Amino acid sequence: MTCRLHSQTLSAWAFLVPALLLMAVFFFLPILAAFLLSFTDFDIYALGDLDRLRFVGLSNYLQLLQSPLFWTALGNTFYFVIVGGPLSVVISLGAALLVNAPLTRFPGFFRTAFFLPVVTTLVAVAVVWRYLYHPRYGLLNYGLSLIGVDPIDWLGDPDWAMPAIILMAVWKNFGFNMIIFIAGLQNIPMQLYEAARIDGAGAWRQFRYITLPLLGPTFLFVALMTMIGYFQVFAEPYVMTQGGPANRTLSIVLLMYEEGFRWWNMGYASAAAFVLFVLILAGTMLQLKLRRREPS
Template identity: 70%
Template sequence: MNTSSSIRAAFFFLAPALIAIGVFFFVPVIAALVLSFTDFDIYSLANLDYARFIGFKNYERIFDDPLFWKALKNTFYFLIVGGPLSIAVSLAAALLLNSKLVRFKTFFRLAYFSPVVTTLVAIAVVWRFVYHPRYGLLNYALSWFGIPQIDWLGDPMWAMPAIILMAVWKNFGYNMVIFIAGLQNIPQELYEAASIDGASAWQQFKAITIPMLAPTTLFISVITMIGYFQLFAEPYVMTQGGPLNSTLSIVLYMYQMGFRWWNMGYSAALAFVLFAIILIVSLIQTLLNPERSEGSRSRKQKLVRVRYQNSEASDSQPRFTSQDSNYSAKG
């Protein structure tokens, strides 16, 4: 089979997938982009003649909208607090389940991952009962320590941390599985050489685990960031964006403008502004990552060298040296 025939055959087999992507992705995106330049509202649903082209007025309105800035502030709060917390919990769970000290690893992996595949709305409803000010499990547990009842979802000071706690619990299992895959991809020779040289577990974690997990951590940080920017179901089910808009996220605000107030054009403009913000933050994360080059990755994959200093018998100590981190630990 010549090259042209191979190309035609490839396009023939790819055509169904490409058509589906075009119909269900590119067409809606283009339609939403066109919609963002109109004043499409509930009246336009009955008659498209009511939809008028208004240029960039929707985008200009966004930057003068105090609720947009409130939602953006809340969204960054979700991201800055919930993102690192989710990554830290995921990494801790992955390290624990990847160690040789834990038994029944398969059971715990399944248990930690099960919230990820559970319906988010159902989980949010359950957590509403957990946070109930009078009959909730959390306040009942805190009462044992003499802590007064807290209105977790009705107090603007506590509503945001309550939603973040639930979101971290719901999603950390997915990141944990990815971290476990990254940990299992680290050559064991690195740890064996470090152990022989007297490096402690903490020293091995700093000099081997963290550098070797850098690409995995970058990927997880990007998808976690995108997830918190798109946070919707948690505040929608648990607080409806309240109290006093203290948990209003950008996606929830976009939903309210589009399907509560039927300002479809303005809602579409909000969606593209959110897309631009996510794109910019993702690029910044990638550019700030020192391990993005293939050269740094290949250098880290070299085996460590173990060398011993020849000195007096009473003072001789092994030294562990990593070619990438220039790390040494004396026993």
């Protein structure tokens, strides 16, 4: 028996080694290196000659905290996460409820249609939305003009650029969470609703006291994945606004990209990346904690 278990262990590791080795070398090691890098002054000179590399302690982090541009990027990223995330989750849930409603016919058709933007290439649809947002020829302003709204310079107006990017991101993403919500809804036993109906509970009370609580774990999963994804916003501002106007759509990842891969300030960029990591970690813990405190 011990021999059997021993050979099991050997075979298991043989199957695991390729994946673990690849992840260790190309993911976990770089994470560790990024941490170390964030305490050095790695720049374009060090890129050519590693002897130029110096340990600088916390100075990258201090520099970040003193940089107005970093605070702008942080604020923009939070704007995107705090407004875009919940908006996307609520719309996903609404779409899931509609598609899954017993009265809706052809749910498969609606599901597929709402899901289509998810499988599209972000860069390509960001290009498309750039034109849809055109203040003069764009379809969106034309549609709004039909209901009497004056033209908006979506991507050119500092106050509208971030909402425009959020709108596009929600359009692109809501179908994904919708599918997960539909799966969650279908897992709720029908008998519960029947029992509630017999007790005289209306649609709202059924939603409030059956659907929402039983959807709890799905909700947590969706909220977490959405938050983690939204913190990493990059391609939308890169393609649609390059971070403008007046840096109002500059995200942390875009800042990291510019600092690290355009100006080769890799120590400084690593520090920015780690701040992002800590924020995501803190957001995740906060959500898990809030959920645990809630009576289920």
